[in-house]
Amino acid sequence: xxxxxxxxxxxxxxxxxxxxxxxxxxxxxxxxxxxxxxxxxxxxxxxxxxxxxxxxxxxxxxxxxxxxxxxxxxxxxxxxxxxxxxxxxxxxxxxxxxxxxxxxxxxxxxxxxxxxxxxxxxxxxxxxxxxxxxxxxxxxxxxxxxxxxxxxxxxxxxxxxxxxxxxxxxxxxxxxxxxxxxxxxxxxxxxxxxxxxxxxxxxxxxxxxxxxxxxxxxxxxxxxxxxxxxxxxxxxxxxxxxxxxxxxxxxxxxxxxxxxxxxxxxxxxxxxxxx
Amino acid sequence: xxxxxxxxxxxxxxxxxxxxxxxxxxxxxxxxxxxxxxxxxxxxxxxxxxxxxxxxxxxxxxxxxxxxxxxxxxxxxxxxxxxxxxxxxxxxxxxxxxxxxxxxxxxxxxxxxxxxxxxxxxxxxxxxxxxxxxxxxxxxxxxxxxxxxxxxxxxxxxxxxxxxxxxxxxxxxxxxxxxxxxxxxxxxxxxxxxxxxxxxxxxxx
Numbered sequence: 001x002x003x004x005x006x007x008x009x010x011x012x013x014x015x016x017x018x019x020x021x022x023x024x025x026x027x028x029x030x031x032x033x034x035x036x037x038x039x040x041x042x043x044x045x046x047x048x049x050x051x052x053x054x055x056x057x058x059x060x061x062x063x064x065x066x067x068x069x070x071x072x073x074x075x076x077x078x079x080x081x082x083x084x085x086x087x088x089x090x091x092x093x094x095x096x097x098x099x100x101x102x103x104x105x106x107x108x109x110x111x112x113x114x115x116x117x118x119x120x121x122x123x124x125x126x127x128x129x130x131x132x133x134x135x136x137x138x139x140x141x142x143x144x145x146x147x148x149x150x151x152x153x154x155x156x157x158x159x160x161x162x163x164x165x166x167x168x169x170x171x172x173x174x175x176x177x178x179x180x181x182x183x184x185x186x187x188x189x190x191x192x193x194x195x196x197x198x199x200x201x202x203x204x205x206x207x208x209x210x211x212x213x214x215x216x217x218x219x220x221x222x223x224x225x226x227x228x229x230x231x232x233x234x235x236x237x238x239x240x241x242x243x244x245x246x247x248x249x250x251x252x253x254x255x256x257x258x259x260x261x262x263x264x265x266x267x268x269x270x271x272x273x274x275x
Numbered sequence: 276x277x278x279x280x281x282x283x284x285x286x287x288x289x290x291x292x293x294x295x296x297x298x299x300x301x302x303x304x305x306x307x308x309x310x311x312x313x314x315x316x317x318x319x320x321x322x323x324x325x326x327x328x329x330x331x332x333x334x335x336x337x338x339x340x341x342x343x344x345x346x347x348x349x350x351x352x353x354x355x356x357x358x359x360x361x362x363x364x365x366x367x368x369x370x371x372x373x374x375x376x377x378x379x380x381x382x383x384x385x386x387x388x389x390x391x392x393x394x395x396x397x398x399x400x401x402x403x404x405x406x407x408x409x410x411x412x413x414x415x416x417x418x419x420x421x422x423x424x425x426x427x428x429x430x431x432x433x434x435x436x437x438x439x440x441x442x443x444x445x446x447x448x449x450x451x452x453x454x455x456x457x458x459x460x461x462x463x464x465x466x467x468x469x470x471x472x473x474x475x476x477x478x479x480x
Contacts (some may be wrong), residue, residue: 007365007366016397031308031371035433036434059461065365066328066458067368067369068369070367070368070369070400071368071370072371074368074369081439082436082439083436084435085439085442086436086439089436089438089439114343114467119433119434119435122433123370124432126371127369127370127371130370130371131369134365137427152302154302154306154307155307155310156312157307157311158307158308158310158311158354158360159311159314159360160311160356161307161308161310161311161312161314161315162310162311162312162314162318162358163315163360163362164311164315165311165312165316165319166318166319166362168315169312169315169316169319169320170319173319173320173360186326186380187344198457198458201335201458202304202338202457202458202461202462205338205339205342205458205462206319206462206465206466206469208316209339209342209462209466212312212313212316215312216309216312218421219308219311219312220303220304220305220307220308220309223304228304229302229303229304229307230305235326237465242426248402271434272395275428
């Protein structure tokens with residue numbers, strides 16, 4: 001588990017200076033375009049573009065390694081399960097069947113292997129852009145830019161509070177877990193069977209809930225005292241003004257989305273299988 | 276001086292504003308903070324998981340969704356679940372699984388429907404057997420509706436094979452159900468009971 005909710009890495013690249021709202025639009029458009037296709041060629045192009053953007057942002061690789069491996073591990077596991085559960089799924093997409101690896105109950109065919117490769121690249125395509133977003137966007141600035149995108153400021157503030165309180169609550173959760181462990185009510189493997197561990201975990205829920213409710217009381221009182229929510233609009237200390245480069249990026253996003261939709265409708269409809 | 280409710284039996288009465296619950300559409304400061312802290316709580320505890328099926332985990336955090344839904348209503352539950360899931364994905368998994376994030380929100384929204392029943396008020400210790408039963412029904416429906424949604428999302432947006440998704444959805448559904456019944460329902464009950472004891476205190480003069 002990572003220690004802090006804010007993965008933000010300070011820097012001064014093009015992407016660090018970019019408006020948070022614009023980066024969110026970029027992330028969403030990128031995700032939407034990726035969702036449209038099941039085509040290896042497009043994913044390779046998007047992946048290369050994404051990685052070069054990450055390189056431009058100059059985020060230390062050490063910081064990103066964990067998330068990258070998490071996703072790679074996920075993708076690998078996912079691929080293995082697809083191959084084991086539906087070894088001939090690829091045929092339903094291509095109509096052909098080229099047996100390759102016998103499994104005993106069935107045979108993995110070339111089409112499914114190629115499908116799994118495509119799907120894995122699809123997931124990996126989403127990774128660089130997500131990393132770019134989370135490592136170059138300051139949480140407070142993000143809340144301000146959400147508001148600029150038209151999200152009501154109360155909602156944006158809730159997001160901001162969530163980011164702010166994750167480290168505190170994880171700490172508290174750990175404290176409660178440790179306190180329970182000292183009484184012999186731990187939740188790790190040595191503390192008994194699964195049922196016992198679940199029961200011990202359930203003992204943590206109520207104190208954690210109680211302390212969160214206390215947090216809610218004190219934070220909302222503090223905010224009320226400062227007059228939160230009395231005006232229909234709000235300015236942001238961390239707000240940024242959109243620059244010309246931001247507008248260009250938004251235009252590029254619109255272009256990317258249009259090209260994606262046109263490609264989907266005209267050129268590449270389904271699963272691309274060259275063999 | 277009688278400050279509140281005697282027990283689960285006499286809870287039908289509503290004295291003035293004391294038992295009034297705020298409308299689910301009103302966004303007070305408290306709503307904002309509740310959503311924020313609820314999302315943080317869900318995000319902070321989502322990392323605990325026991326893997327049980329292809330990329331599917333037993334996540335005790337589901338219980339917290341149930342509690343926040345029951346205490347603060349479906350709207351707060353939905354938004355807190357969604358934001359919490361997205362933030363957790365940002366921190367933990369390298370990409371956001373939008374379908375499953377919306378699924379978390381939908382689960383919490385369904386579980387929060389119990390908040391709408393008029394005489395249910397765990398904050399003042401009012402919870403009856405019929406509330407518990409409808410809470411369980413809402414929860415069960417919510418878990419399966421949300422997983423059906425997430426599964427269909429994966430099939431259509433991601434192009435995952437149907438059979439694999441069916442296995443994932445069913446196993447995740449059963450596990451979430453178990454967590455909901457073993458952790459979520461008793462926690463709401465325990466919370467209400469604890470507050471009922473408080474409400475029984477009288478001031479000696």
